[in-house]
Amino acid sequence: MNPIMTSLILSSLALGTVITLTSFHWLLAWIGLELNTLAIIPIITKQHHPRGTEATTKYFLTQAAASAMLLFSSTINAWSTGTWDITQLTSQPACIMLTMALSMKLGLAPLHFWLPEVLQGTSLKTALIITTWQKLAPMALLFLTQHALNPTTLLTMGLLSTFVGGWGGLNQTQTRKIMAFSSIAHLGWMATILTISPTIMILNLVLYLLMTTSMFTVLIFTTSKTIKDLTTTWTISPTLSSLTLILLMSLGGLPPLTGFMPKWLILQELTSHNLPSLATILALSALLSLFFYLRLSYTMALTLPPTTTQNQLKWRFCPKQKTTVLSTTLVLSALLLPTTPLFL
Template sequence: MPPLTISMVTLGITLGTLMVTTANHWLTAWLGLELNMVSIIPVIAKQKHLRSTEAATKYFLTQATASALMLFSSTLNAWQTGSWNITQLDNKLSITLMISALAMKMGAAPAHFWLPEVLQGSTLATSLLITTWQKIAPITLLYMISNHTQSNIMLFIGLLSILIGGWGGINQTQLRKMMAYSSIAHLGWTITAISITPNIALLNIIIYMSMSTPFFLLLMNTSSKTLQTMTTTWAHSPTTAITLMLLLLSMAGLPPLTGFTPKLLILDNLTMHKLVPMATAMALLSLLSLIFYLRATYLLTSMSPPTTAQSTTLWRLKANHNKSTAILAPIALFNITILPTLLT
């Protein structure tokens, strides 16, 4: 991709997200989301492959549908209340439609169908962008209307996302699809908490993004795209293998790692609001996600000495591999171990 094109795409993605996060008017927020969508489509389709074209088409159709639903919801609210302010979403039908539109934009269940396919047709760098940066704008809007959201709908979407995120990831051998279902499950935790404790929901998604970013960057360094190729990581870079293992366990939410902190806070607040059955169901359904996290962790550690890998190595060490690993390892370890002490 030419440098001028890269600059324009980066500017569009950044400016679109900033427009949404600083907007007070629904039309401004809609314009920012559209700019964001138009800017990232060339990034998804930059590979000269039918899979990339299919992923870009699916992304465009889904996001355009969600944008149309969002525009209809805000117009209906303005017709009923006379206000285009984001924080004054008072019409019940508008609230339901807006939650559905934002859930579709983020990839939460039941409108999750596009996310695994789009990530599978994209590069690892684009997958990182879609699972982190692209979720900032819709989550910000959901945070801004959290006082008007209907708790029953939010709890249903959250619980369904945790179920589908865990169930869908069990059968996956492709790391990008596995991370897509991981993103859906973590979105479920965020959506569940956002109508009860918005600040903890924001903390949850920030921690997930801080864990998934070094995970994707380490996968990019080793060119690992499947569980089979991940097994050869230990033979060439034990540091990378150990860091990936700790990041997976942290995303699974095992104590005393960082990923356990927001889940504990969410379950605690659900219990305080007398939603014990909901908290119990979420804790049990998270065991589904734990299965594929532990499977990936086992494959990473099963090739440690004196065991030797039986599969052929599909990647070779890059010139800057050791240098980039030396930079990413402290960042990942900070996100795994030190962050909980800062929060407390």
């Protein structure tokens, strides 16, 4: 792609999110979301492949429907309240419609159908953008309107998302689809805690972005698109393979790693609000996700690919890519648990 066009598209992508993050008017927020959607479409379809075209079509139709629903809900709210202020959300039908619209934009179950298919049809770098940067604007709107949203609806969608994310990832062999279902499960945890403790939701979002960025950076660095590709990782870079094992355990939420922090705080908050049964179900649903993280870990760090020579290490050149970002995010994804008292 032309460098000027690339910089223009990436600038539009950033600008769309910033407009939504800083707006208090529904029309401005909608414009930011639309700019965001229109900017990412050329990035998805860049590889000129039938799968890329299919992914672009699915993404566009889903996001357009969600944007239309969001605009309709804000219009209903403005008609009943007389204001376009985002924080003045009082109309109940508008609240439910807004929840559905933002859930569709994020990929929360049962409106998650587009996310695995779109990620499968894109490159790893584009999948990284969709699962991280594209979540910021809808999450910001959910955060701004959380006082007016129906807690039962969000709790139901959150629980459903954690189970769908866990069950859906069990039989996958494509790393992009596995990361899509991982994203759905993490979003479910965020939706569950949103109305109870928005600050913990923000913490969960930051750590999710950190760990997902780390995992996609590893996949990009090793060019691994399937689980089978991961079997050669150990012979290419033993150190990276060992660190990725720790990263996957952190994504699964095992102590004493970073990923345990948001799950611990969420379960503690739910229990303190007399919701122990909900906390138990959420903790059990995390086991489903942990299973496919363990599957990836086993394939990546504990198995060797079949080889016709006696050499354990594969012939390799020095990596040409810089690993500064990767090493930084990997360390943060594993070692932030001691900072938990700051958020209690």
